[in-house]
Every structure is written in C-alpha cells, then in structure tokens.
Amino acid sequence: MGETNQTFERINFETSPERYRHIKLEINGPAATIKLNIQEEGGMREGYQLKLNSYDLGVDIELADAVQRLRFEHPEVTAVLVTSAQEGIFSAGANIFMLGSSAHAFKVNFCKYTNETRLSIEDATANSGQTYIAALNGIASGGGYELPLACEKIYLIEDRRSAVALPEVPYLGVLPGTGGLTRVVDKRKVRKDRADIFCTLAEGIKGKKAVEWGLVDEVFPSSRFWQEVEARVKQIAGAGRPDRKGVKLTPLQPELREDGIHYRHVKLLLGPTPRTARLEITGPAEIPAMPSDPSQLGADWYPLRVFREMDDALLHLRFNHPEIGLVLVSVKGDSDKVLQLDAQLQEHRKHWFVNEVLLFIRRTLKRMDYTAKSFFAIIDQGTCFAGTMLELALASDRAYMLDAKDVTIALSEFNGGAYPMGNGLTRIQTRFLNDADHAAAVAKLRGKLDAAEAEKQGLVTAAFDDIDWEDEIRLAVEERASMSPDALTGMEASLRFAGPETLETKIFGRLSAWQNWIFQRPNAVGEKGALTLYGRPERPEFDWRRT
Amino acid sequence: MSFISSEKIPNNVNLSSDRKLQRALEEWQPNFLDWWMEMGPDGFQKDQIYLRTAVSVDEGGWANFGYVRMPEYRWGIFLTPAEANRTIHFGDNIGAPAWNEVPGEYRKELRRIIVTQADTEPASVEQQRRLGYTAPSLYDLRNLFQVNVEEGRHLWAMVYLLHSFFGKDGREEAEDLLKRRSGNPDSPRILEAFNKPMEDWLSFFCFTMFTDRDGKYQLGALAESAFDPLARSTRFMLTEEAHHLFVGETGVGRIIERTAQLMKKDPNEDARAQGGIPLDLIQRYINYWYSTSLDLFGGEDSSNAATYFSQGLKGRFGESSDKRYPNHREIDTIYELEAPVEGGARLEKQAIPTRRAMNAVLRDSYTQDCQRAVDRWNKILQDNGVKVEIRLPSQRFNREIGLYADLPIDPAGNLISREAFNAQKASWLPSEADRQFLKSLMNKPVHEPGKFANWIAPPKRGIENLPVDFEYVRFEPR
C-alpha cells in the first residue's frame, strides 16, 4: 500500500464467532455467555504466550465482535455472563510480554481499543438492555479485573485463593491501562484509602473483604458458585425479548488496493501529501421505505453499513497506518437524502434496531474523537455534510468550506442530541461552550447553510472561494503535516473535550496523560525499569525523584 | 475592475490571466492609492516629475524616463526571469528543487520575512513625506520622489507575493501594510528605524546611504531564498535599490564636498560660519544612522537566523556567487565576536555557531560596503585639502538590539563607564541643537533649475545624462 510498507503484518479487525479462537459465545434464550479460553499459542505475534487467560489485541477484537454481535444478532438476549473456561483463573489481564515487546504507539492504541471495548460493554448494559455480569471463577488480575469492572455485576468465587487485583503499580511500575483506577473509585465508589491499598497490593483482595470494600458484589463458595451465579443471571435476564429478530452482521470485506482501502461507501486513500490520508465517504444513494419491521433492512442498510465501514477504517488508520498524521474527511452525495434518512431514523428510533444503529453511529463518532490523528473536514463541490454526516465535520479538528454555489451544509434533529460525545455534551454544545444559547439556536437551524452562513454560525473554521480554495487547503495540510505528531496528539486530545468530565473522559484523559507518560519513563521501560525486568530475577532500580 | 489591467500595471507575472491576483489587487489597489494620497509626498502630487518607470524586465525596460504625476505612476510587478531547474544551494535542503509554491511548513516564517521587508517600503515614504518642502534643488527633489515611487513599487512587489502565495492571510497582511503608520504609537511600523522622524535632508541622505543599504543586504539575502518567487522578486528590486544608495552616498558626499569648500573659504575653516554643515555634525549624523541601521539586521546570536538559513529561506549576501562562502551548510562552524560578559562589565571573545550568527555575517558584509563609501568621502575631503576624516563607528556603538544593546560603548567600540558615555554623548550623536541648526539652514526649497542650496555641492552630472540644470520637476501653477 504505497508509502506505508509496514514491518508488521496488517491487522484485520473483522472476525465472527465461527472464527473465534479465544472466546466462546453461547446463547441460551435470554442469556448469553462469553467464555474466555485464551489459547497460549494463539498470540497475534510471535514472542509471547497468552498464559493464564492473558490477552492481546487479537483476543480483544474477538471480545469486541461478540459484544457487537450480541446487540445486533441477538437482540433477544438481556443478560450476558462473562466468565472463564479455565480452572482457577479468570484472566491475568493484558499480556505483559506482549506489551514489553510492542512499540509505544501500538501499546497506546491497544489500550485505547480495549477501553473502547469496555465502554461498549457498559453502553450495551445502559442502552441496549443487555446487562453484563462477570463470574470470576478464579484470579482476576490487572486487565483481568478491569474487564469485570466494566460489567454491571461482579461475582467472585471464594476458594481462599481467587482474588481480584490491580498489581500494575507494585509489579510493573505502570498503571492499569483499561480504566481500572477510575472505575474502582468512580464507578464502584471504593473509598480512596482502601483503593490505595488495593492498587498497591500485588496479590489483590479476596473473599468477604472484596465484598466489604466494594470491589465485587458478592462472593460464593466453590460448591455453590455456579448455582448462585446462574440464579442471578436468570433473574437479571428475565424473559428476554423473543419477539426481536436479529440482524446478521455480514462481513465488510474491503478491497486493499494500491492507493488504500476501498469499502462500499467509504474509501481510505493514502497521500498525496506525505503523512496524509483522505477518508472519502459517499452519501446514501436511495432511501428504501421503512418496512414494518425495520430489522428487515439488514446489515446493508446504509447508516449501519457506512458507519461500520467508517469504524473499520478508523481502526486501520490507528493500527496499520501509524505514519498518517492528518486525515481529510469528505462526504459526497445528496444532502437531501441524508436528511431524509435522518428523518426516517428519527421517526423509528424507538425500534430496537434503529436504536442500535444510532448507538453504533454514536460509538463510531466517539472512536473518531479518540483517534490520535488530525482530522480536517473538507466541504466542497458535491458535499453532503448534513445531519448525521455533519457530525463528522463537527468531530474534525477543523472544517474548511468552499464558498461556492450549491456547496451547503445542513443540520437535523440528530445534531441536537443523538450523538453525545464522551463528555456527555453534543458536539455543538461542546463547540459553543461559551454560549449555550447560541448552541441551542444552532441546533435548531434547518435548511441549507452556505459557506457565509456556516462561517457566521461558527460551524466551519474558514470559508474560501474557488480562487483561494486549493492554495489554502494545500498550505493548511502541509503545515499540519509538518508539526510534531506528539504535540499534536496531546493538543488535539486537550482541545476536543472541552466541558465536563465523565467517567469516559477521565479514562481516556488519564490514559493519554498518565499511562502514556509512565510507559515511556525509565522507571518502567529503562534497562532497570520494572516493566523491563518483569519475570526476571533482578529487582528494578528506580530514579526516586518525584515529578 | 477598471484599475486592474496589464496596461495600467506593467508586469511579467501574467496578471491578465491570473484571476486570484486580479481579485486581490482590485481590492488593494484603490486602498494603495488612498494611502499614497494620504501618506505619500506632501504637496507635490499634481506636479510633473521626471521619473523612471519599470515597464519590463528586458534590458533597459526597467528604466523608462518621462514626466509623470506621481499618483499616475505605473507601479508594476516584476520578477527577474526564472532560472531553469534552480535548486536550493544552502542549508539543510541543498540540492532539492527550489520551491515555486510556499511549502506549508515554512508558511509562517516566509510570511513573517516578507511582511517585515514589505513594511519598510511604505514606512520610508511616510518618513520622508514632508522633505519636498525643503529640497535643496530640483535635481534632489526629483531624486526624492524617484526613491518614493520605487519604494511604493517595492511594496507592490512584496504584496504580489502575499497575494499570490499566502491566501486569505496574505491579503489581510497586505491590507495591514497600508494601515500601519510610521511613528504612530498606536500602529507603528514594525522596525524601529522606520518610526524615526526624518525632518532634514542630511537625515534623508544618511537614510538612503545607510538604511536603504540595509535593504540592499536584506534583499540580497532573500534573493538567495529557496522560495523562488521571493528570490526573483527581490533580485529585481535590487536593480532599483542601487539608485537609492547612489542618492544617499552622493548626497552625503556632495554635502561633505561643499563643507570642505566652505572650510577652505573661511579664515577659521568654519563651514558653519559660511552657511554650511560642519563636519562634526555630519559625523554625528553618520554615527546615528549607521548604528540605527545596524539594528535592522537583528541580534548577533539568533535562533531565527539559524532557522531561516537551515530551511533555505534566507541566505547570506552573495551566497551563491561569493567565494567567501565555500561552505553552504555551516553545520559545525563557528563565528567569533567580542561579546559582553559579567553583566556587561567587559567584552570577551566568544564563539557562536555560524548558523546562529547569520545576522552578524550579513551585517559584516554591510559594514564593509559602508566603509567603501566612507573611503570615497574621505577622498573628497582629501582632494579639497581638508585633513579631518569621516569615520564609521564600531558596530557595537549605540545599539538598541542584540548583544550590545544599551551598553555604554564609545564609537571606537570600547566599553566605557556610563558617566563617561553620557558626558560625551552629545559629541557622538545628534543633539537638539544640531536639529535646530539644520532646520534653520534648510528653511526653504530651491526650485530654480540648476541652482543648489548653499550647503550642498551640485552633482557631477544629471539624471540619465541630462544636464544638471534640466527641469526635473515641472510645477503646476499653485
């Protein structure tokens, strides 16, 4: 693929239950079970073994796929039990040797992805009526405890040896990378001093004390463990939703060509400016009438398909194109059709499938917010940045608009609330944080806005006429592509999330600020760093100065 | 629309087919004319001036002479013809093709360089706008206006670059160039030397001798730029700049010549008694304008200068032709100079990386050039039998920018006590009394062809081989 010859193999993010190697998805009426049975020799790369149900990206891709399929393909399911198929061990978390041998950028993207999977679990519980329950039939350590933390309920086996633990600080000199610290105090509301002890106690906490401290919800002795868990799953699942017919998520099967990745509605093209890519999206061609059961529209339905493609493209950008720093986003097509589709979605949003599609779009837009690339929306001839698609421009760091006849943007109902960001606000509210009235007024704007109006309303960064357009865009692109990638990543992450903190913004904020920093420090990855020496006989040597 | 045509704006940049440039100029050109009427030469806009106009880049095309009213002057846009396959010849990008567009990553730096240069052009016109009222001759009056209209054209040349290569920002910068005003505390010109008032003709000649010469060196450094349109534009400006320097050097030289003649005439060798300008006063003005112009080069140790050189934005004077600079990378080389140490207690030899010293390197070539002119002035004194000599002060004297800023350093370059400096300051730099004296001496213009004020000698020859008593300015009835 042109300039991006990787030294590693391309990572593929598409999978399906028949191809799972590490997890088993079982559906039993209203209850589903995800069983971790991670294959030691099944790592994505050579050089490490996935012992003790420890995971790598390949495992998490399967987990994310299962969570996604449960929502779309098994909407009847109302309770999902997450447990382990291995005796005495739930999960030892992210594989340390995998982390130790990975490039920094990969580590960060790995953590980001696993976090998104955990958040999608919470999202399914909160918004899709699929409650996740963790049954810890053995030790749950590090990331192996952070996964249960994303579940609504945590049940731990009481066998005098199974514990929950976050041993990253004492063992590895780094932090739990999947929101563990934040969820312990923010979600489970564990007292600060107890959390402090817990997070510095390598062997973790077991039994009654784990319940007393709020680290798990209940413990059951081995003899009754499964019985008790099943009873609770049954109760939470209730009757399920047998009336719902699932929608099979068919493979996207993008084409890898010389110039980039081609999906049906999305193209991810590399170049021509070095370190720059173009994400070209095509708007809906025709809008089918809404069948009496919207789920009959299936996985080919435009809004689902285009955002699945977009989601996949973002993952390829993150993992397979680390050198790309700037992404130019464009949407071409008929904005009337986009608005028509939005109206249809709006009308039927109470239907589970339509609702799932909207939730998925929301998650994909967040995935864009959390992607460490600069995004410039390019709004020019033939553009259809309208309604839902306009969110892509609002999610971008800058939006440039051609000031010409027929180049317009438009808002729909959905810009006013269907796609909140991680901070809980809409992109319009976040954009106009200084003026809530203006934000409210903008969200109500209907009809087409030309460049002058869009600029006046503050919806685009700058508008240029056809004489200036090419030069201005070229200069902006070249300038952006020349700046420090690290500084830009930090800057964008700081500027994108104005407004209130939420569990989600804290998790990603702490991840990028603390975790990434600690991961780079000699105390972790230096010759005598704790992460480096993990599993070796030597003791780490620290530089004791606090920062 | 009507303003913008190749007929009215001579050019070799395809104006007639360049929509972008036409559109930008349509807005800017009327504002330029407004600015010219408001801030250009005061009191002479209706008169016919014998001026040269550049109408093409062909040999001789840049110097067409004829009478013209200044507001009708045809300010044009010219680039020295392109060199085929020009490559970058200094800095980190040596060997790469020169840029015909601004690379996005150097946009800010290039814009800053161009705006800073551009700002000096209208600034000097503003500074000189009232000098016409006290011109010592029609010949000098015409030269003043020639310099003024060409500074106006230099502004056009720089605005062309802003309009063509810097998009919307460029157009805004071009507008701002017409909004700043020399010496206005609320919106001053960018560089300090261009905010100093110019009330007399000795200052004007010193300015064109020393400050325009800084311009020559800045333009020469930019003529080496990897950004080809900038290089070509400044190269063409240099051809015009030569005349400005001629006006300055010969202007001071003619005053010196006259002073020498008057000294010989006076029993006490007192030029002042004979209605001339005494040499010590001339020396003070030279001290002042030379040192002020040195500041325009920027700090001796400058990271900006290093960046500009390494990126290929700005070279040294003669970088591509001068044998003095065999090393076009200057990565591990050093430049030595006397730098103040211990909080300015003494000067000590210090080395800085050559790239960081590029301002000082450029300043050194400038100083040598100034010295050659001073030598010619001293030859005039010598030929007229005067023993006193004019001296260029040390580069360290009277500086406001760089390593020597605000240090008590005498014209010979020695660090002295603050008290000693203050005690002698009036003998080194122009005083209020000097200004009053010049004002009284230059209180009315000389408008009769071939006649010259008493304090200045006539030139050896006229403009374009015309006689000295040619009617260089035809006044409209007042």
Ligand SMILES: [Fe+2]
């Ligand atoms: Fe000039």
Ligand SMILES: [Fe+2]
């Ligand atoms: Fe000049």
